[in-house]
Amino acid sequence: MPQPVRLVATLAAPRAFSRVDDAPYLAYSATARLLVQQGDTELVVQEIEQSPGTWSTAPEVSFPAPWPRRFGRAAVSPAGDLAVFAGMHALRAVDRSGSVRWELRHRCWAGCAGHSAFEEYADDGDHRCASSGSAGFSADGKLVWAHICGPLEQDRPGGDETAEEWLVIDATDGSVRARTRTDTAAAGSVHVASPDPGRMGLSIGEGQDGSPLRWGRWDGASLVVDRFGDDDRVLMSVSPSGDRLLTVTHDQDRLAVHRVDGGRVEAEFDADTVPRHPEADSEDDEAGVFFDYEGGFIDETGVVVATVESDEQFGPGRHWLVDTALVRIVDELIYPRPVSGPPAGLGDGTWCTHSATENALHVWSLGSVDGSR
Numbered sequence: 367m368p369q370p371v372r373l374v375a376t377l378a379a380p381r382a383f384s385r386v387d388d389a390p391y392l393a394y395s396a397t398a399r400l401l402v403q404q405g406d407t408e409l410v411v412q413e414i415e416q417s418p419g420t421w422s423t424a425p426e427v428s429f430p431a432p433w434p435r436r437f438g439r440a441a442v443s444p445a446g447d448l449a450v451f452a453g454m455h456a457l458r459a460v461d462r463s464g465s466v467r468w469e470l471r472h473r474c475w476a477g478c479a480g481h482s483a484f485e486e487y488a489d490d491g492d493h494r495c496a497s498s499g500s501a502g503f504s505a506d507g508k509l510v511w512a513h514i515c516g517p518l519e520q521d522r523p524g525g526d527e528t529a530e531e532w533l534v535i536d537a538t539d540g541s542v543r544a545r546t547r548t549d550t551a552a553a554g555s556v557h558v559a560s561p562d563p564g565r566m567g568l569s570i571g572e573g574q575d576g577s578p579l580r581w582g583r584w585d586g587a588s589l590v591v592d593r594f595g596d597d598d599r600v601l602m603s604v605s606p607s608g609d610r611l612l613t614v615t616h617d618q619d620r621l622a623v624h625r626v627d628g629g630r631v632e633a634e635f636d637a638d639t640v641p642r643h644p645e646a647d648s649e650d651d652e653a654g655v656f657f658d659y660e661g662g663f664i665d666e667t668g669v670v671v672a673t674v675e676s677d678e679q680f681g682p683g684r685h686w687l688v689d690t691a692l693v694r695i696v697d698e699l700i701y702p703r704p705v706s707g708p709p710a711g712l713g714d715g716t717w718c719t720h721s722a723t724e725n726a727l728h729v730w731s732l733g734s735v736d737g738s739r
Contacts, residue, residue, distance in 0.1 A: 369687055369697035374716055374729040375421035377401050380410040382725055388435060389724040394712055395444040395505050396561050401727070402442055406434035411446045421729060429460045433484040437493065439500050441557065443507040448537060450510050452501040454493055455481060457512050459540060468540025470512075471519035473528055475499065480519075499530075502557025502566060503537065510535040511566045511582065513548065513555045532568060532591065534584050544589035550578050558601045561608040565626070569601035577616040581626065594629035595622075603662030603669070606713040610690075612669055618656040621671060623690045633693045640673060640695060645680040653680070662711025664732075667691040670699065670717045672708035685709050685719075687732070701730070 379390040380403050387405035392414075394400070399414035401423055408431050412423040429449040431440070438453035448467065451458045455474050459467040474480055476496035478487070487493045499513040516531040530552055534544040550570045558567035568580040576597040583590045599613040599622070610632070611624045621635040637656045646653040654676065661671035667690045674683025685699040685708070699709075704722035709730075711717045718727045 367697055368700045369732065370700045370702075371730045372733045373702060374731050376721070377414070377421065377423060377727045377729070379403055379725045379727075380412060380426050381405060383723065389720055390727055392710065392712065392718050392727060393442055393444075395559070397505075398444045398446070399712075400442060400444075400446050404435050404440055405431065406436075407431055409440050409442065409449050409451075411442050411449075413446055427462055429462070430464045432458050432460070437484070438498060441501045441503055441510070443503045443537065444505065445507050448507075450501045450503070450512070450537075452499050452512060452514075453484075454487065454496060454498070457501060457510075457514065457535075457540075459510070459537070467538075470514075470533075470535070470540055470542070472514040472516055475515045477528075497552050498554050499552065500555045500557050500568075502559055504563040504566065505559055505561050506563040508537055508563065509543070509584070510537050511557055511568070513552070513557070513568055513570070516545075516547075518542070532580065532582065534582070534589055544584060546589055546591055548578070548580060551575065556601075558604055560604045560626075561606065565608065567601045567604060567611065571600075572597075579613065581611070581629075592629060594624055600659050602660060602671075603711055605663045605666050607666055610663075610666075612661065612663060614657050614659060614661075614671075618659070618675075621657055621669075621688070623669075633690045635688060635693075635695055637673070640686065643673075643677045643680040643684070658708040660708040660710065662709070662717065663713055664711045664717050665713065665715055670709040670711050674708050683707075699730075703728075 381387040383389045390403040393402050401412040403410045409429040412426045415422045440451045442449045449460050456471045458469045476493045481487050501512040512533045530548045552570045553573045555570045564584050566582045570578045577600045578597040579594045579599045579601050581592040598616045603612040613622050619637045622631050623633045640655045656676045658672040669688040672685045677683040687697045689696045705719040707720050709717045709719050716731050718729045
């Protein structure tokens with residue numbers, strides 16, 4: 367049955383969503399929530415200040431970007447005091463003053479011999495269409511996990527063999543604490559942090575070839591990497607306890623909740639159990655439903671997911687509440703105003719969506735405007 371939802375807060379984007387700035391997103395941990403927006407020239411961050419019934423934004427902090435966003439993504443520490451830009455040739459850590467704290471250079475994702483400055487490859491088509499890596503901070507901000515095209519420049523002349531690697535890096539000085547090969551051929555990747563500072567998820571997209579999932583465990587001395595889902599799972603979210611993972615298959619037909627220890631599947635949900643869009647032709651065999659790659663935990667057992675991509679040819683995209691304990695898709699979520707794209711679970715009973723124009727984030731909770739469930 368339809369489930370009405372309640373608007374908790376609206377957070378305006380620091381910059382208007384435009385050709386040179388992405389839509390904003392929320393970066394969150396157990397200790398902080400940050401409104402983040404990446405542009406071609408800067409990464410803008412605002413801390414979210416919460417009090418009962420109120421969400422507001424602190425003054426913004428801006429980190430100068432070493433290259434435009436199409437040449438690499440960025441991650442920000444939970445404290446909002448350090449940004450790491452993952453580019454074609456390097457990982458670069460920049461502090462609030464704009465100073466480079468450290469840099470690790472690696473083999474180019476575009477396969478070139480290397481460049482010392484962005485201007486040297488700004489107009490090169492191979493770099494514009496190249497694969498890419500990513501970076502993510504641990505929950506306590508002490509570590510940076512990074513997916514790169516190896517080897518590192520500092521490895522030479524010892525070995526020149528190209529291989530994708532996963533690094534565990536000291537966020538303070540850029541020293542590499544651990545590293546391992548991912549055995550992948552990425553088109554791109556995304557880091558998904560765990561509440562446990564010693565754990566991190568890495569979801570790697572290989573285009574049509576698959577979507578390897580790597581789950582890293584670092585105890586300060588050794589790095590252990592688990593592989594879940596036979597290279598066919600996209601990691602969407604980690605539960606608030608850190609004990610469960612939410613994934614969707616590469617072809618988007620099945621959701622699953624896994625135990626972190628061992629990867630055992632606790633619950634699965636098939637897209638064919640979701641009703642077709644009401645505007646879809648019931649006789650059209652091509653009008654099937656499939657899940658989006660984004661969604662997440664709103665609490666330990668509740669999950670929000672979407673079928674926006676498969677719905678868009680018929681009308682507004684739909685969001686769904688999933689009860690992982692009851693192993694069923696419970697309700698379609700009904701919003702009091704238009705939203706855009708899939709939802710992102712925040713783990714505290716809330717989730718966020720983009721506004722219809724993508725110039726703001728709306729934060730939601732279950733229940734109607736009067737608070738009823």
